[in-house]
Amino acid sequence: MTGSRYLAESLHAYGVSHVFFVPAVVLQAMAEMEDFGIRRVMTHGEKAAAYMADGFARASRRPGICLAQNIGASNLAAGLRDAYMARSPVIALTGGPTPRSHYRNFYQEIEDFTQFDPVTKFNARVEDPERLQDLLRQAFRTATSGSPGPTHLQLRGALGDSLEAEGDYTLVVEETHSRVPAYRPAPDGGDIKRALDMIAKATRPIIVAGGGVTISAAEAELRALAERLNIPVATSLNAKGSIADNHPLSVGVCGTYSRACANRAVAEADLVFFVGSRTGSQVTTNWTIPAPGTAVIQLDIDGEELGRNYPNSVSLLSDARIGLRMLLDAAVSKSATERCAWLTRIGALVEEWRALETPLLTSSAEPMRPERLCQAISDALPENGTVVVDTGHSGIWSGTMIDLNRPNQRFLRCAGSLGWSFPAAIGAKCALPDTPVVCFCGDGAFYYHIAELETAARFGLNLVVVVNNNAALNQEIPLFDKAYGGTQRGRAGEMWRFRPLDFAKIAESFDCAGIRVNRPQDLDGALRHALTLNRPVVIDATTDVNALARPAWGRPKGAY
Incomplete structure (x- = not known):
C-alpha cells in the first residue's frame, strides 16, 4: 500500500477521531481518512492546531494529533510548548526537506527539525517512508508511556508527500498506547508500608495532588485514601477538581496561583505527600512551601522526578491510581478524633479564606x-x-x-x-x-x-x-x-x-x-x-x- 494509506489506517486503528492541521500536508493521507470517519479539523494557525490537539488529549486521555507542512513546522513546535509543560500526549507530524532539495534554496525550506527537541519526548526523521511503521509506533509509545508528553515525526517532502509512494507496509498497532497511562507500574510493597508508617506517625499530614492524579484518573482513589486516613488535600492547578471544593478535607489549590488557606495548610504540615506532582516552582511557591526540611513522601510514575526538589523520606515509583489503591488496601483507618486538632485548624483556615473572598464572589x-x-x-x-x-x-x-x-x-x-x-x-x-x-x-x-x-x-x-x-x-x-x-x-x-x-x-x-x-x-x-x-x-x-x-x-x- 502507500504510506498515505498506512498512516490513515494506523491512526484509525489507534482510535484517533480528529486531526488538527493547517493545509497542505499529507494530502493523500487526508483523503484516505475519509474512509475511516476521521474528522480533519482545519485551523487558522499551526499553534492553534497544536493547542486543539493538546486540549483534545487532556480531555480524552488519548493522543491528540496535529500536522503542518514544512513552512508551518516552527509554528507547530511553538504550540507544543504548553503540551510539553503539562505532560500532554500530543503527536505532531510535519513536512521536511529531502536530500534532493538540500542547499539549493528550495522554496520555503528551513531546517527546523531541532526546534522540536526541547518540546518533545521523542523527535525523529522518517527518512525512508517505510520507517513510518516503526517510528509511528514509537511516537505513540513514547507519548503515552511513563509521564506523557509530545512527540514529533518529520516526513520527507515539504508536504510530507514522500508517503504517496507504494511500499511494503504491515499494519501493527499497539492498542495499549492509544491512551494514557499506557502502563500502570506498581510500587514496592515495602515502600508502601514505610509510607503508611510515616503517615500514621505524622501529626499534621497533608496530600498535595498533582496532574498525575488526573492523567491516571485516580480521583476516586485519592478521595478514598484521604477519607480513610483523615488527611486534608491540596491540589496543583492540574489536579483541580480531583476532590470537590466543598469536601471537608479539601483546602484548594496551593502554590503561586493559589488559595491562601491551601498554602497555609501546606506550610503548617509536618508531612507532605506529593502524588503525581513534579514539585515544580508553581505548586511549591518557588520551593518555599513546604519549607526545606519538611518530611516528604512522593509518588510519581517517573523515577527521575522522585526527590528532584525535596529529599524524599519515602519514594514510591508508581502510577497514581495503582499506588493509591495499594495504600488504600493496606491502610488502617484513622479516626477524625485522632487528628481533631489538625482538622479543626484546616477547617478554620478554609473558613477564614471564604469569609475574605465571599464579598468579591x-x-x-x-x-x-x-x-x-x-x-x-x-x-x-x-x-x-x-x-x-x-x-x-x-x-x-x-x-x-x-x-x-x-x-x-x-x-x-x-x-x-x-x-x-x-x-x-x-x-x-x-x-x-x-x-x-x-x-x-x-x-x-x-x-x-x-x-x-x-x-x-x-x-x-x-x-x-x-x-x-x-x-x-x-x-x-x-x-x-x-x-x-x-x-x-x-x-x-x-x-x-x-x-x-x-x-x-x-x-x-x-x-x-x-x-x-x-x-x-x-x-x-x-x-x-x-x-x-x-x-x-x-x-x-x-x-x-x-x-x-x-x-x-x-x-x-x-x-x-
Missing part, C-alpha cells in the same frame, strides 16, 4: 469583579462539565475562585502559553461532544486565536467562551508601576491597554452567538442560557480594569 459592583464571573461559572457549570482556562490572571482567578462540586466536573488549565485556552477548548469539545465545555479567558488571551471562532462555527461546536473583558493586560499594571518608580506617566498605558471592543458583536460576525454582560445580576442567566444554545457562544463580560488577583500567600521572611 458575590459583588454587585460595576464594572464587574472577575471573581463574580468565577462564581457564575461555579453556579452554572453542570455535572460532567469541563472548564478550560488560560494562564495569568485567568489561571489565578479560576483556580482559586471557581468551585467544582458536582460529579465528574473537569478543569483543564493552561500551563503558561497565553491564548491557549480557546483553541484548547475547541479540542476538548471535539473529544467530549456531549459534555458542556466552558472556556474562561481574558481579552488579551482571546485575541491570540480569535479567528478560531470560524472553526468552532464551521464544526458546530457548542462551547461557551466567557471573556473577562477589561480592555487591557491589566496583570502588568504593578510591573509597569514599578518600572516607572511607583506612578506611571506619559504614554505608559500604550504598553498594556487595548481599545474597548464588544466581543459579542465580533462573535456574531463569525456566525456564533454573542452575549454582552455589563451587570453582575445578568451573569447567571446569560451563562445558563448560553449552555442551552446549540452553537458556539461568546459572553463578553465587562470588568474592572483595576481588579487585580491577590498575590500568593507566602511565609514571612526568616520564618524558616
Whole structure:
C-alpha cells in the first residue's frame, strides 16, 4: 500500500477521531481518512492546531494529533510548548526537506527539525517512508508511556508527500498506547508500608495532588485514601477538581496561583505527600512551601522526578491510581478524633479564606469583579462539565475562585502559553461532544486565536467562551508601576491597554452567538442560557480594569 494509506489506517486503528492541521500536508493521507470517519479539523494557525490537539488529549486521555507542512513546522513546535509543560500526549507530524532539495534554496525550506527537541519526548526523521511503521509506533509509545508528553515525526517532502509512494507496509498497532497511562507500574510493597508508617506517625499530614492524579484518573482513589486516613488535600492547578471544593478535607489549590488557606495548610504540615506532582516552582511557591526540611513522601510514575526538589523520606515509583489503591488496601483507618486538632485548624483556615473572598464572589459592583464571573461559572457549570482556562490572571482567578462540586466536573488549565485556552477548548469539545465545555479567558488571551471562532462555527461546536473583558493586560499594571518608580506617566498605558471592543458583536460576525454582560445580576442567566444554545457562544463580560488577583500567600521572611 502507500504510506498515505498506512498512516490513515494506523491512526484509525489507534482510535484517533480528529486531526488538527493547517493545509497542505499529507494530502493523500487526508483523503484516505475519509474512509475511516476521521474528522480533519482545519485551523487558522499551526499553534492553534497544536493547542486543539493538546486540549483534545487532556480531555480524552488519548493522543491528540496535529500536522503542518514544512513552512508551518516552527509554528507547530511553538504550540507544543504548553503540551510539553503539562505532560500532554500530543503527536505532531510535519513536512521536511529531502536530500534532493538540500542547499539549493528550495522554496520555503528551513531546517527546523531541532526546534522540536526541547518540546518533545521523542523527535525523529522518517527518512525512508517505510520507517513510518516503526517510528509511528514509537511516537505513540513514547507519548503515552511513563509521564506523557509530545512527540514529533518529520516526513520527507515539504508536504510530507514522500508517503504517496507504494511500499511494503504491515499494519501493527499497539492498542495499549492509544491512551494514557499506557502502563500502570506498581510500587514496592515495602515502600508502601514505610509510607503508611510515616503517615500514621505524622501529626499534621497533608496530600498535595498533582496532574498525575488526573492523567491516571485516580480521583476516586485519592478521595478514598484521604477519607480513610483523615488527611486534608491540596491540589496543583492540574489536579483541580480531583476532590470537590466543598469536601471537608479539601483546602484548594496551593502554590503561586493559589488559595491562601491551601498554602497555609501546606506550610503548617509536618508531612507532605506529593502524588503525581513534579514539585515544580508553581505548586511549591518557588520551593518555599513546604519549607526545606519538611518530611516528604512522593509518588510519581517517573523515577527521575522522585526527590528532584525535596529529599524524599519515602519514594514510591508508581502510577497514581495503582499506588493509591495499594495504600488504600493496606491502610488502617484513622479516626477524625485522632487528628481533631489538625482538622479543626484546616477547617478554620478554609473558613477564614471564604469569609475574605465571599464579598468579591458575590459583588454587585460595576464594572464587574472577575471573581463574580468565577462564581457564575461555579453556579452554572453542570455535572460532567469541563472548564478550560488560560494562564495569568485567568489561571489565578479560576483556580482559586471557581468551585467544582458536582460529579465528574473537569478543569483543564493552561500551563503558561497565553491564548491557549480557546483553541484548547475547541479540542476538548471535539473529544467530549456531549459534555458542556466552558472556556474562561481574558481579552488579551482571546485575541491570540480569535479567528478560531470560524472553526468552532464551521464544526458546530457548542462551547461557551466567557471573556473577562477589561480592555487591557491589566496583570502588568504593578510591573509597569514599578518600572516607572511607583506612578506611571506619559504614554505608559500604550504598553498594556487595548481599545474597548464588544466581543459579542465580533462573535456574531463569525456566525456564533454573542452575549454582552455589563451587570453582575445578568451573569447567571446569560451563562445558563448560553449552555442551552446549540452553537458556539461568546459572553463578553465587562470588568474592572483595576481588579487585580491577590498575590500568593507566602511565609514571612526568616520564618524558616
